[in-house]
Amino acid sequence: MKDLENWLHEHRITEVECVISDITGIARGKISPVSKFITEKGMRLPEGLLLQTVTGDYVEDDVYYSLLDPADIDMHCHPDPEALYLIPWAQEPTAQVIHDCYDRDGNPQELSARNQLKRVLKLYEEQGWKPIVSPEMEFYLTKRVADPDFPLQPPIGRSGREETGRQSFSIDAANEFDPLFEDMYDWCEIQGLDIDTLIHEEGTAQMEINFRHGDPLQLADQVLIFKRTMREAALKHGVVATFMAKPITREPGSAMHLHQSVVDANTGISVFTNPDGSMSDLFLYHLGGLQKYIPEALPLFAPNVNSFRRFLPDTSAPVNVEWGMENRTCGLRIPESDAQNRRVENRLAGADANAYLAIAASLLCGYMGMIEKVQPSPPVQGRAYERRNLRLPFTLEAALERMEQCQKLRDYMGNKFIEGYIAVKRTENENFKQVISSWEREFLLLSV
Structure with a gap:
């Protein structure tokens, strides 16, 4: 102190x-x-x-x-x-x-999200392992809208115009909001946040900030601080930054992609790689654990009703736990890297997820695979969007039911946390059901 x-x-x-x-x-x-x-x-x-x-x-x-x-x-x-x-x-x-x-x-x-992540990190420590993560945060910039019934619209950039169409990786489109991002970068530097690149994502005025790889607890803290920082920078410039998973109809959703690897705590050498540079058994078991347990822990990656709109057909989000080399249609992508930096990118978490819980759950699923020696399915060659054998629950209700039945999650995260988390999400879902949507008013009001 x-x-x-x-x-x-x-x-x-x-x-x-x-x-x-x-x-x-x-x-x-x-x-x-x-x-x-x-x-x-x-x-x-x-x-x-x-x-x-x-x-x-x-x-x-x-x-x-x-x-x-x-x-x-x-x-x-x-x-x-x-x-x-x-x-x-x-x-x-x-x-x-x-x-x-x-x-x-x-x-x-036990109900503390930060304590849950520390609990998972302790499991790795007991095995002599140290996990390393790197989050990628996607978000939208929008005009301010006072009435929540009104759809969100792209903000006005420096040119005085709204952005239109898809502008993936466009430098000029990102530069439309230079004054905002200059403040964001300055504020992040003052706070010591380990942010790296800024990318214009696929959606209209959708952006992505990547964090440098590092300690999971510190980076979960930084995601919490970054969200506050990004919102404040946006408000200063008269716009809104939102981390909703699917804020705009017919636009891509926003994810929190999680890159994760594991090294020996004493030597710093990757346990995902054999001495000859090939994939280790522990790496394959880690993948197997992610495949086996992500469907059970999905509400920790997709915590809201809106989260599941990101998984609708014809969206860019993978709705599976397939894995493949450099394959973005898989829920588990293996980026090209040298042997020491071998890692898996979990592409399923939404930007709306609690970073402490999403990171904890992703690491825990991999950990359980390593302990149980879970073999993964064969890697996917080509598109994985249409593959159905490793698909996920399609609704929050179904995902919560599946989570509720998973004894392994209770063993590691505790009954109190699992019961409390499910109760909170079910209460939110019941509140959501009380709201009459604009779709119902538009198509049912005078038609039925």
């Missing part, structure tokens, strides 16, 4: 945003004067925040009180000095510190 205190004084910080990630990935917490933050060395928050839905509602009482203390007690949140970031868009010198959640007995709170 002393180093953290010195850092706050060195940067003349006056306020600290004390942050945790809820199940959805929303940053929740308290804003504290720096003096109070230093004195209290943490904060207390209601445990119930970890069972709050994206709409601000809570799960039903019988589930709520079966998972949490009936007295609605507080949990204890302690700052992680390794997860300390400046807030460059604040008017006063302000920092944000990500906290870890503990119950009143000092045990890690």
Whole structure:
């Protein structure tokens, strides 16, 4: 805590945003004067925040009180000095510190998304392995729309025009928003975020930011901070940045592609590669685990009703857990690389997923394959879009049912987390069903 205190004084910080990630990935917490933050060395928050839905509602009482203390007690949140970031868009010198959640007995709170990732990383550590990840975040820029019933539209760029058509990898189309991205890059550099390239993706005003490979926990923290940063930069320039999985009809969805590899914790040498440079058994088992368990853990990669719109037919997202070399039609792509950097790209997670949980789930699926020695299917040559033997659940309801029945996920992530996560997502789904869509009004109002 002393180093953290010195850092706050060195940067003349006056306020600290004390942050945790809820199940959805929303940053929740308290804003504290720096003096109070230093004195209290943490904060207390209601445990119930970890069972709050994206709409601000809570799960039903019988589930709520079966998972949490009936007295609605507080949990204890302690700052992680390794997860300390400046807030460059604040008017006063302000920092944000990500906290870890503990119950009143000092045990890690099982419903915490960050704790779930730390739990998975511990499994790797016990085997002498160290996972490495690199997220790729896709998102759309849109005009501001006050009424949620109105469709989203592309924003006006420097040319004074809306973008039209598909502009994949267009430099000029990305440069339309140079002032916005200059602020984004400056703010990310101030915060120490390990972002790499900016790409204009396939959709209209759809962009992608790639992160440099590194430690999974640090990068999950950085994704949480990056989403806040990107939204703030967009708002400063009069537009909106959205990480919805499928925000615009007939446009591609937004993914969070996860590149992952595993090295020996002592030597740093890839366990995915044999001495002769060929694929190791552990690499194939890792692939086998991803194939076997991603369908069981799909709600951690596709957490919302909107997430499954990304998997509709004739979209660019693979709806399978096939694997292939340099094959983007597979849910599991093996990028071309040298032997030491052999990795798998999990292309199934949506940009709307909680980064802590998506990374934890992806690594856990691979880990279970390595432990159980799960053999993968043969690699795909050619298109994998039409292959049906390794397809995924098509709806959130079906995916949650499948997750609920998976005992292996309960063994590793805990019954409390699985029950809580499913309850939150089912509550959100029931809320969604209460909303009458514009499609229903357009086609049924005067026709039935």
